[in-house]
Amino acid sequence: MSAPRIAVVVKGYPRLSETFIAQELLALEARGLPLAIWSLRRPTDRDRHPMHARIAAPVAYLPEYLRDAPLRVLAGLGRALRRPRFPALLALFLRDLARDPSASRLRRLGQALVLARELPESVTHIHVHFLHTPASVARYAARLTGRGWSFSAHAKDIWTTPDWELREKLGDAAWGVTCTRDGLRRLEELASSSRALPPLAAGEDEGRASRLALAYHGLDLGRFPGPPPARPPRDGSDPADPLRLLCVGRLVAKKGHDDLLDALAALPAGLHWHLTLIGGGEMRAATEARAAALGLGQRVAFRGARAQPAVIAAMREADLFVLPTKPAPGGDRDGLPNVLMEAASQDLPILATAFAGTPEFIASGTHGLLVPPGDPAALAEALARLARDPALRRRLAGAARTRLVADFALDPGIDLIAARLAASAGLGALPAAAPHPAGACACAS
Structure with a gap:
């Protein structure tokens, strides 16, 4: 494998919740x-997806807390003080700190100093x-070392980061992508409402908006088995099945499990069902308690976080997939x-909410x-109907x-990101990726 040319910075790796x-x-x-x-951050999940074992890129961990690696931080600071771009980084950081006087802001600077020294x-x-x-x-390390940087924006980061910070990051980044039209609209509005996007270089003929692009995650169907044979026509009438x-x-909170439990509690007594809930998180105890309080404890199985094959x-094995996402407080x-x-x-079959990027994939009724x-009554009505x-x-x-096969394949988004990364890193034209055999599944093990 050739020497790395592109550093990919992530919050935690590997994570079961970030298959994308x-x-x-x-x-x-x-x-x-x-x-x-x-x-x-270091991983906190016990399991890993099979995909993680196939990724060849080396992984390095920055100190999650600066006190955990004082020598690395001091070495990063010492190297930074000798760099000609340190005054520019310090000015940027002090502007940010004035608007966000937090320990987290200081921690990001320390991590950036370590990253800049060790890249x-x-x-x-x-x-x-x-x-x-x-x-x-990434921004601080890039400013200190003179490297360019780009981003993939997703969801929480777009909607919970302060506007001033998003505008300035949009202005500094060479380019960026996001995975929904919903998110792209917000970023474009922020970019157009300020001087966020840098001016075009001499001879550059593409529009300013092209620095922001939509790149759906899509799905690599080669990693999945074909669909199972026709499911049994269960209709909830048989308590034994x-x-x-x-x-x-x-x-x-944003996944809406509270609404799902409330909706299930409102279903007719003669409708027999069982819910399997896969996922770990900070609200597990509260969600289990809510299920018990609603009298659903024996009908809801909490399985915790699971790797993709599970x-x-x-x-x-399921008859209906339900995901009632909503805005968190x-x-x-x-x-x-x-x-x-x-x-x-x-x-x-899927029952979900008309929220965020979901309607970009699912047209209701089609x-x-x-x-x-946030409407348990409507959710209960749809559950009963289905x-x-x-x-x-x-x-x-x-x-x-x-629709998935026709419009949400993996390759278009990956091709866009790969081409931009190759150009930014000074790489030549990239060979096309070898397609998976039809129906092959790399997720089963």
């Missing part, structure tokens, strides 16, 4: 991009996932959850059913898979 990042790294390597991963000379470009804290580290519901998502196996929200595309890959976010109509579920599931 692992999928992207693997696909970029398949196109010949020499990557190195720099993570702000190999072969690295010519920095790319970062998420525009909040990881982008602060209840309707099998599945929800996959971290147990955090998730796909659960999708193949602090403004956090989803983009276009990859699990929706994974469910569609298995011909699993590819699934969408209800308003439970009692296996034919409707089959029709919606088939249409969603057709």
Whole structure:
């Protein structure tokens, strides 16, 4: 493998909840991009996805807390003081600190000093996932070393980062992509409302807006088995064979598990169902307590975080996938959850909310059913309708898979990102990635 030319900065690696990042790294390597991963945090998940084992990029961990590695931080500071760009970095940091006088801001500077010192000379470009804290580290290190940097923005980072910070990061970055039209609109509005995007260089003929682009994560269908045979026509009428519901998502406020439990509690007593809930997170104890308080404890199975093969196996056994995302109290929200595309890959019908990027994939009544976010009554009504109509579920599931294959393949977004990264890093033209054999599944092990 050639020496890394592109440093990819992430908040934590590897993470079970960020299959889209692992999928992207693997696909970029398949196109010949020499990557190195720099993570702000060490992994906390016990399991890993099979994809992680296939990623060849070396992984380095920055000190999550500066007190954990004082010698690395001091060495970074000593090297920074000898760099000609240190005064410019210091001025930038002090402006940021005046608006965000937090320990986190100081920590990002320390991590950036370590990153700037330890990046190999072969690295010519920095790319970062998420525009909040990881982008602060990447931006400071780039400013200090004179490297260019770019970003992939996703969801929480777009909607919870202060406007002033987003505008300034948009102005500093060479280019950026985001994974939903919803997010792209917000970034374009911020860019157009200020002088965020840098002026075009001499001879550059592309429009300013082209520095921001939409790149759906898509799904690498080569990693998944084909859909299972036709599912049994369960309709919730048989207590011995209840309707099998599945929800996959971290147990955090924006996933809407509270609304799902309230909706399930409102279903008719004669409708028999069982919910499998896959995901770990800060709200697990509260969610389990809510299920017990609603009298649903015996009908809801909490499985915790699971690697992708276990998730796909659960999708193949389920009758209906439910994900009622909504805005969290602090403004956090989803983009276009990859699990929706994974469910569609298995011909699993989808019930979700008309929120964030979900309607960009699912047209309600055509590819699934969408209800308003934060509305348990509407969710209960849709659950009852889909439970009692296996034919409707089959029709919606088939249409969603057709849409997935036609419009949400992996390659278009990866090709865009790969071409921009290659140009920014000074690499030549990239060879096309070898396609997976049709129907091959690299997720089963």
